[in-house]
Amino acid sequence: MAIEKLEAVDITCYIEDLNEVLKKCCQSGCFHIEPPDNSKGEKFRLLNEENPYESLITELSSFFSKVGIKYEEKNFSSLKEESASELSVLTDEIKSDILKNIEHTEELSEDIKHRRQVAMYLSHLEGIDEDYQKLFSCKNVSVRFGKLPIESYEKLSYHKDKPFIFNTYDNDGEYYWGMYFVPSSIKDDIDDIFSELYFERIRLPDFVEGTGKDAKINNEKAIFSEREELKNLKKQIDESIDKNKEKLNMIYSKLVYLSGIFELRREVVLYDDKYILIKGYVPSKKSEEFISLFKELDTVTVLSRPCERDNRLNPPTKLKNNIFAEPFSMFVEMYGLPSHHGFDPTMLVAITYTLLFGLMFADLGQGIIISIAGAFLWHVKKNKLGAILERVGISSAVFGFLFGSVFGFEHLLDPVFRNMGFEEKPFEVMDNINTILYGAIALGVVFIVITIIINICIGFKQKDYERALFSNNGIAGLVFFIAILGGLVGNLILGMNLLTPVYVVFLIVIPALLMFFREILGCLIMKKPIEKVGVGDFIASNFFEVFEFGLGFATNTLSFVRVGGFILSHAGMMSVVMLLAEMAGKSGSILVIIIGNIFVIGMEGLIVGIQSLRLEFYEVFSRFYDGDGRAFEPVNMKIKNINSK
Amino acid sequence: MINYSYNATVAKARTFYGKRLKEDDYRELLKKTTIPEIAEYLKRNTHFSDCLSNIDTASVHRGYLEDILNRETFNEYVRLCNFQKLNEISFFNYRYINSEINVILRCIIYINAGTTEKFIDTISPYLAKHSSFDMMKLGEVRTYNDLLDILQKTPYYEIIKDQKPDDNGNYNCTEIDILLKTYYVNWVKDAIKRDFSGSVQKDMLEITGILYDLSNVYNAFRYKAFSGADYEEISHILFPVPSNITKYRFYELMNTNTAEEYIDVLKNTGYGRRITVENSDISRASINHDIEFLRNRFAKNYLRKSTNAAVSIYTILFLLTTEVKNIITIIEGIRYGVPVQSIEEMLVIV
Numbered sequence: 001m002a003i004e005k006l007e008a009v010d011i012t013c014y015i016e017d018l019n020e021v022l023k024k025c026c027q028s029g030c031f032h033i034e035p036p037d038n039s040k041g042e043k044f045r046l047l048n049e050e051n052p053y054e055s056l057i058t059e060l061s062s063f064f065s066k067v068g069i070k071y072e073e074k075n076f077s078s079l080k081e082e083s084a085s086e087l088s089v090l091t092d093e094i095k096s097d098i099l100k101n102i103e104h105t106e107e108l109s110e111d112i113k114h115r116r117q118v119a120m121y122l123s124h125l126e127g128i129d130e131d132y133q134k135l136f137s138c139k140n141v142s143v144r145f146g147k148l149p150i151e152s153y154e155k156l157s158y159h160k161d162k163p164f165i166f167n168t169y170d171n172d173g174e175y176y177w178g179m180y181f182v183p184s185s186i187k188d189d190i191d192d193i194f195s196e197l198y199f200e201r202i203r204l205p206d207f208v209e210g211t212g213k214d215a216k217i218n219n220e221k222a223i224f225s226e227r228e229e230l231k232n233l234k235k236q237i238d239e240s241i242d243k244n245k246e247k248l249n250m251i252y253s254k255l256v257y258l259s260g261i262f263e264l265r266r267e268v269v270l271y272d273d274k275y276i277l278i279k280g281y282v283p284s285k286k287s288e289e290f291i292s293l294f295k296e297l298d299t300v301t302v303l304s305r306p307c308e309r310d311n312r313l314n315p316p317t318k319l320k321n322n323i324f325a326e327p328f329s330m331f332v333e334m335y336g337l338p339s340h341h342g343f344d345p346t347m348l349v350a351i352t353y354t355l356l357f358g359l360m361f362a363d364l365g366q367g368i369i370i371s372i373a374g375a376f377l378w379h380v381k382k383n384k385l386g387a388i389l390e391r392v393g394i395s396s397a398v399f400g401f402l403f404g405s406v407f408g409f410e411h412l413l414d415p416v417f418r419n420m421g422f423e424e425k426p427f428e429v430m431d432n433i434n435t436i437l438y439g440a441i442a443l444g445v446v447f448i449v450i451t452i453i454i455n456i457c458i459g460f461k462q463k464d465y466e467r468a469l470f471s472n473n474g475i476a477g478l479v480f481f482i483a484i485l486g487g488l489v490g491n492l493i494l495g496m497n498l499l500t501p502v503y504v505v506f507l508i509v510i511p512a513l514l515m516f517f518r519e520i521l522g523c524l525i526m527k528k529p530i531e532k533v534g535v536g537d538f539i540a541s542n543f544f545e546v547f548e549f550g551l552g553f554a555t556n557t558l559s560f561v562r563v564g565g566f567i568l569s570h571a572g573m574m575s576v577v578m579l580l581a582e583m584a585g586k587s588g589s590i591l592v593i594i595i596g597n598i599f600v601i602g603m604e605g606l607i608v609g610i611q612s613l614r615l616e617f618y619e620v621f622s623r624f625y626d627g628d629g630r631a632f633e634p635v636n637m638k639i640k641n642i643n644s645k
Numbered sequence: 646m647i648n649y650s651y652n653a654t655v656a657k658a659r660t661f662y663g664k665r666l667k668e669d670d671y672r673e674l675l676k677k678t679t680i681p682e683i684a685e686y687l688k689r690n691t692h693f694s695d696c697l698s699n700i701d702t703a704s705v706h707r708g709y710l711e712d713i714l715n716r717e718t719f720n721e722y723v724r725l726c727n728f729q730k731l732n733e734i735s736f737f738n739y740r741y742i743n744s745e746i747n748v749i750l751r752c753i754i755y756i757n758a759g760t761t762e763k764f765i766d767t768i769s770p771y772l773a774k775h776s777s778f779d780m781m782k783l784g785e786v787r788t789y790n791d792l793l794d795i796l797q798k799t800p801y802y803e804i805i806k807d808q809k810p811d812d813n814g815n816y817n818c819t820e821i822d823i824l825l826k827t828y829y830v831n832w833v834k835d836a837i838k839r840d841f842s843g844s845v846q847k848d849m850l851e852i853t854g855i856l857y858d859l860s861n862v863y864n865a866f867r868y869k870a871f872s873g874a875d876y877e878e879i880s881h882i883l884f885p886v887p888s889n890i891t892k893y894r895f896y897e898l899m900n901t902n903t904a905e906e907y908i909d910v911l912k913n914t915g916y917g918r919r920i921t922v923e924n925s926d927i928s929r930a931s932i933n934h935d936i937e938f939l940r941n942r943f944a945k946n947y948l949r950k951s952t953n954a955a956v957s958i959y960t961i962l963f964l965l966t967t968e969v970k971n972i973i974t975i976i977e978g979i980r981y982g983v984p985v986q987s988i989e990e991m992l993v994i995v
Contacts, residue, residue: 155765155781158784158785159762172699174699174700195706196763196767197766198712
């Protein structure tokens, strides 16, 4: 539940050493580089150079997708080549053979496609018992192969006076396949007639020879042999890719790394065209280790100082949490990181979210399932949400055990409770509706009080006394809230009238007035000039704000009723599943229970997850959290992010 | 008189209308640069996929593709009529009669041109199957008398038998066209009055009347624009349907001296105002498209609002025919390298 302390680091070096220095920064794994401030003077300027590695990365990336190589990050320390041109030559050497073979496979595939088209034609002309080449070589007679729509075929008899012969060899239901012979001298006229009849001419390629059957067989043989050749070629390509995959990935990894380093050059300042200034931050505990990396570089100076010593600095935020709370940082980042000098609410979120989810989704069996599914997502798929599910699942299981619910079976754990000395399960949800709803409100009160106390502490820490003392989330608001609650509880539940004039004046009216005048009082204490506004404006705006604070306390508290609502809804939904299972009879009941549980886990799990997060963001975070920080991003991670973009 | 309810046919017609080509489809078709690409798109993405399923789109003949699309529209009509045995009602022969008249007119054009031996290539056998005379036999016609011989037992014989050739041996196609089409329109009106009653009869008379009235508006414009015809001459070519234009405006329209004047008066009629509001300003270049647009818009409105089968079949067939015409416009446009913008302007999309 903390924000890691950082030290501000200034690195100075000659421009010649820049790449080496940046590599050391990456190697450290803990250096956050600051964007350059170029407003210092004429002698300071930024480095704006074209990245020579970018085009190579694009080229190699398209080659990877063409040949189906999946990029894997590799250690490239064995690669001696450094410059873009050297790496380009190396890449071309490997790529050229593979690309040549790929080109050949494309030609072959195209050829096979063509031959298959021809095979389709030949299959319709199988009946031709004359050699195609002989037919092609006729001088006085022209031959046209093709297909004629069946409807048009019927019209041929009306042209019987014309000198042509149409031989058909097949009928596919739509066309007659065949060829017509016509004296070459009048072929244009006959072609016109056939064209009017929608004859679709087929131009058979020169390789078609022999009779219909022979041509078909020869073509199929050719297709077979080309397919074999294609298969061998693809095998060769695969082998070649397998052989070079490792090296290509190494080259790609190195290019990505060098490109990233090059991009970092835009984040430094050049002074007097000679010197380089790099500004950044490292975690305090790694500061010495970081500085020691540059010991061997004589011309490089590294200076560090704790961020706390310099108020002008605006350091990034590096969250530091234990193994339980760490995954919940995802929710905090979603809302916005705390500032470096702010408060990290991750642990608070971890505890409250786990508690809320467990309460609202209390079922031993379903909790264990969620936990196992979460563990799978986290450990196998590396999905951070999985780690959260792993934790909240356990919470569900614990509350499920307390409520005695296992996959909707409300009395399955009764023997266990009896062995533990209870008469029956300790808490029956449906018999304690009021207790659950009042309990949910009480939980809300506790949450609100805790968040106000946190806000008061932050206010004092930041010396913001208006926030700590007079705001609705300061001491005044806390007293006002507790006093009203105390009065209500005393009157309605305990039967004690606490709302005496002294109580009302000191614990309700005065805190309300303090909230009303909070801005003026804050300025007076912090010795700041008071902003001048009209009396009418001041009264109107503050009256409505204080009114809204009071209303906010009421609605925020009641908002937690949903916790109770979901406890009841979960129990209700599972009882419906059980009822349906009963109706389904012996054979169907197991199936209904399984499907019902899956449905409830999926739907209610999702809703409870969202509602818990809503409570965190609206009822908890809104009281004390600003989320105006920026992330600490080590340069090695930054390089990865740049390249992934 | 038949009073009937054929809700299933109405539903079927409307469902079919839902499957029509939309603006996006036309936009996609206009992006195509070859006939095979158009055929492939129609085969993969439209209600023509069934009729094109056996077609090799890579090699299909343009003319055959157009023929298949026309055949499909005709078959759709046959299917709709057969669905609830509406084909037993005489009115539903209107499509066959219309096809027969078109074939006869085309045959006379071939006789005049002296190319009758090629006429057989233009006859669609699917039409011949439903013809009241041996349509395929028209392939053997070489003279006008040959044609009369074949038509002897049909009503068309009486209508065209007295036609005489001019000095060049040509028959007056325009006059025969007017005679046959007038016969057709009268036949449709009589059939509607005979076969339907009540609101069905009223709706059918209304929609057919509007469609032919609009044809009259365009035909009158053509005569005015190309031969400066006066009302007396124009009144001979008009279909015998009452006009929806007020009498005063109608006479004003017919008595205009130029095509431009005609358009100016037309703009002040109900039709003209509707075209201006719904489509574009009427001009000499656009009037054909504008009138077609309005005819289709009326057909669409009647299809949507009507709950009787006759109106549904009549209007859906009208719209489907326009759809095929649009596709053929795109095919021809691409074939002759017409700019996409110009092709788009010729399409009638309502």
